[in-house]
Amino acid sequence: METSINDISALISGFDRLGYVIDEELATVVFLLLKLRKPILVEGNPGIGKTELANMLARLLDTQLIRLQCYEGLDVNAAVYEWNYQKQLLGIKIQEHSTLNEAEKEKNIFSEDYLLKRPLLQSISAKDKAPVLLIDEIDRTDEEFEAFLLELLSEFQITIPELGTIKAQHVPYVILTSNRTRELSDALKRRCLYHWVDYPSMEKELAIVYKRFPAIEHKLATQIVHFIQALRQKKLQKTPGVSETLDWALSLMTLGYHTLDEQAIARTYGCILKSTDDIRMLQEEGVESLLIV
Amino acid sequence: MKIDTPSLTRALIGFAQFARSKGLNVGVEETFTALRAVDLGVFENKAVFYYTLKAIFCCNKDDLPLFDHLFGIYWETKNDDTRKKSQHKIINPQHLPKQQSVLSAWGLGNGEQKQEEDSKTVTGGNATVRLRKTDFSKVAEMDASILEDIAEKLWREMSKRLKRRMKRRHTRETIDLRRTIRASLQHGGDPIELRHRGKKPRKMRLVILLDVSGSMDKYSFFLLRFVWALQSYFEQVESFVFSTQLRCITEALKTKGLEKTLKMLTPQADNWSSGTKIGECLKSFNEQYASRILTRSSMVIVLSDGLDTGEKGVLEGEIQKIRRKTRRLIWLNPLKGMTNYEPSARGMSEALPYVDYFRSAHNLESMLELEDLLCSL
Numbered sequence: 001m002e003t004s005i006n007d008i009s010a011l012i013s014g015f016d017r018l019g020y021v022i023d024e025e026l027a028t029v030v031f032l033l034l035k036l037r038k039p040i041l042v043e044g045n046p047g048i049g050k051t052e053l054a055n056m057l058a059r060l061l062d063t064q065l066i067r068l069q070c071y072e073g074l075d076v077n078a079a080v081y082e083w084n085y086q087k088q089l090l091g092i093k094i095q096e097h098s099t100l101n102e103a104e105k106e107k108n109i110f111s112e113d114y115l116l117k118r119p120l121l122q123s124i125s126a127k128d129k130a131p132v133l134l135i136d137e138i139d140r141t142d143e144e145f146e147a148f149l150l151e152l153l154s155e156f157q158i159t160i161p162e163l164g165t166i167k168a169q170h171v172p173y174v175i176l177t178s179n180r181t182r183e184l185s186d187a188l189k190r191r192c193l194y195h196w197v198d199y200p201s202m203e204k205e206l207a208i209v210y211k212r213f214p215a216i217e218h219k220l221a222t223q224i225v226h227f228i229q230a231l232r233q234k235k236l237q238k239t240p241g242v243s244e245t246l247d248w249a250l251s252l253m254t255l256g257y258h259t260l261d262e263q264a265i266a267r268t269y270g271c272i273l274k275s276t277d278d279i280r281m282l283q284e285e286g287v288e289s290l291l292i293v
Numbered sequence: 294m295k296i297d298t299p300s301l302t303r304a305l306i307g308f309a310q311f312a313r314s315k316g317l318n319v320g321v322e323e324t325f326t327a328l329r330a331v332d333l334g335v336f337e338n339k340a341v342f343y344y345t346l347k348a349i350f351c352c353n354k355d356d357l358p359l360f361d362h363l364f365g366i367y368w369e370t371k372n373d374d375t376r377k378k379s380q381h382k383i384i385n386p387q388h389l390p391k392q393q394s395v396l397s398a399w400g401l402g403n404g405e406q407k408q409e410e411d412s413k414t415v416t417g418g419n420a421t422v423r424l425r426k427t428d429f430s431k432v433a434e435m436d437a438s439i440l441e442d443i444a445e446k447l448w449r450e451m452s453k454r455l456k457r458r459m460k461r462r463h464t465r466e467t468i469d470l471r472r473t474i475r476a477s478l479q480h481g482g483d484p485i486e487l488r489h490r491g492k493k494p495r496k497m498r499l500v501i502l503l504d505v506s507g508s509m510d511k512y513s514f515f516l517l518r519f520v521w522a523l524q525s526y527f528e529q530v531e532s533f534v535f536s537t538q539l540r541c542i543t544e545a546l547k548t549k550g551l552e553k554t555l556k557m558l559t560p561q562a563d564n565w566s567s568g569t570k571i572g573e574c575l576k577s578f579n580e581q582y583a584s585r586i587l588t589r590s591s592m593v594i595v596l597s598d599g600l601d602t603g604e605k606g607v608l609e610g611e612i613q614k615i616r617r618k619t620r621r622l623i624w625l626n627p628l629k630g631m632t633n634y635e636p637s638a639r640g641m642s643e644a645l646p647y648v649d650y651f652r653s654a655h656n657l658e659s660m661l662e663l664e665d666l667l668c669s670l
């Protein structure tokens with residue numbers, strides 16, 4: 001429960017218990033989200049745990065996570081609500097010979113039973129406690145949708161013409177993520193607390209690896225993290241994120257490697273590099289310079 | 294930490310005003326939020342105070358270096374009651390990632406400039422605006438990499454916008470049953486309004502001919518990046534480079550990537566600087582590729598200064614052939630950006646009658662203006 005989190009260190013240790021390494025800065029921002037109920041906008045490169053943050057927060061607060069994955073052309077029907085019109089058509093047929101008058105019939109087919117709740121409506125109609133609403137990759141939507149979101153985030157209410165206005169009983173904790181493929185509108189950004197996540201430092205990444213795989217051998221973990229950190233300095237098409245590091249560590253452990261060598265890397269390129277150009281570049285340049293023994 | 298609230302409130306409002314005057318986009322709402330955050334009274338240390346203000350006052354990655362700078366100035370040098378209580382060294386922004394070092398350099402570099410100028414822009418804003426208008430050939434070594442970044446970002450955005458606009462156009466083909474039924478509801482179930490579903494329109498085919506001769510040396514580097522940006526978002530882009538010979542680089546760009554293609558081209562461009570045979574090159578384009586590539590729906594962009602050293606008349610004939618087979622022919626000439634430029638070079642004047650659009654391409658701004666052209670097709 002949120003009431004048990006009264007300071008930032010409680011938040012950090014809470015996340016720590018769940019196996020999520022969080023630094024003081026991000027913890028501060030999350031704390032402000034909890035206390036001020038302002039949405040947070042988390043920007044950063046792909047694969048560094050932006051989405052995971054929302055997951056973990058929901059677990060920490062022991063509440064529901066509602067996720068809206070954005071894409072180009074996302075519209076109100078897919079994001080907020082839609083009338084289940086097939087069901088409505090059937091409803092009309094069923095009611096045809098009933099003794100109800102027209103107004104009652106209409107009221108029937110525009111009742112909540114016929115409403116398909118999409119993530120945004122779900123998030124404000126939660127009954128018992130405030131959910132975590134994750135609006136993922138907001139930069140992929142159109143500007144029109146952004147404008148709509150702006151309205152929702154300031155009022156936390158949605159008007160359905162046939163039903164009336166639904167106001168949130170519990171204001172959700174909103175986390176927006178963006179990969180910065182497009183600049184978001186100023187108005188939306190100003191509604192939010194801003195946080196930029198960068199690739200983690202060597203120490204932090206190592207801590208993440210240990211947290212996730214407590215059984216990993218010390219040498220292997222160090223080599224993996226060192227390699228990835230060095231790799232990020234190169235000009236790549238797709239720079240590996242933390243999720244790649246974790247995938248790679250798991251793969252190497254599964255394959256039974258105790259140390260990292262050229263052969264091990266050659267077998268597992270696919271875990272860290274997701275573009276043929278990058279793989280070719282690494283093969284040509286060799287991996288010696290990135291390896292520590 | 295015990296905080297003397299009234300004086301902290303005053304100091305915070307002062308900081309908000311200070312930040313606003315220096316170009317951060319901080320309004321009353323942000324200040325208010327900051328005060329609310331202070332009321333929570335949870336600042337265990339200076340770091341948390343710094344993080345809190347940062348999250349509230351910044352709304353963009355580019356704001357961060359400026360914020361750090363301002364935070365340092367205000368909270369470390371201002372000597373009032375609040376300051377005395379926070380004697381410890383406040384976070385220094387050393388942990389910022391290396392990509393931002395460039396930006397922070399701007400932030401500091403712009404410091405004096407900002408005093409005089411209207412300060413509504415964020416950090417780097419001035420530099421961006423300045424670089425957007427700088428002629429490619431006059432970009433200083435130091436700025437080149439910054440310009441590359443801006444260019445890549447802007448061109449990527451442009452490609453995206455173009456892509457989106459094209460998707461919106463629907464051609465009527467089949468009836469969309471689902472949406473038709475939906476629409477029929479308001480007419481009592483009678484499908485009065487038919488809704489249609491169309492195929493996504495085919496992406497336009499773009500053919501780019503880029504001059505990499507000695508005279509274009511300074512420009513071709515950036516223009517190739519432009520080509521790359523277009524190519525990575527439009528599937529049907531064919532790109533060629535020419536100076537004395539024509540060469541197709543579509544495959545090279547696709548498989549080798551931009552950096553390698555650039556490297557591959559550089560030594561050759563040097564050798565070729567002897568002269569440009571635009572006419573000859575267009576001729577070999579017409580002979581080898583035109584029939585396969587050019588259609589009535591394709592658009593051809595020639596990026597060249599039009600300084601032709603080949604035989605007279607060849608260019609005219611070839612450009613005419615190309616024009617006949619395409620929908621639009623655009624000629625981008627970096628020299629057009631110069632004041633007093635007249636297209637009097639022989640090559641240019643031969644080509645001009647057949648060109649639909651004759652534009653300049655000497656800086657970012659002018660390249661971005663192409664967007665309108667590209668989407669009007």
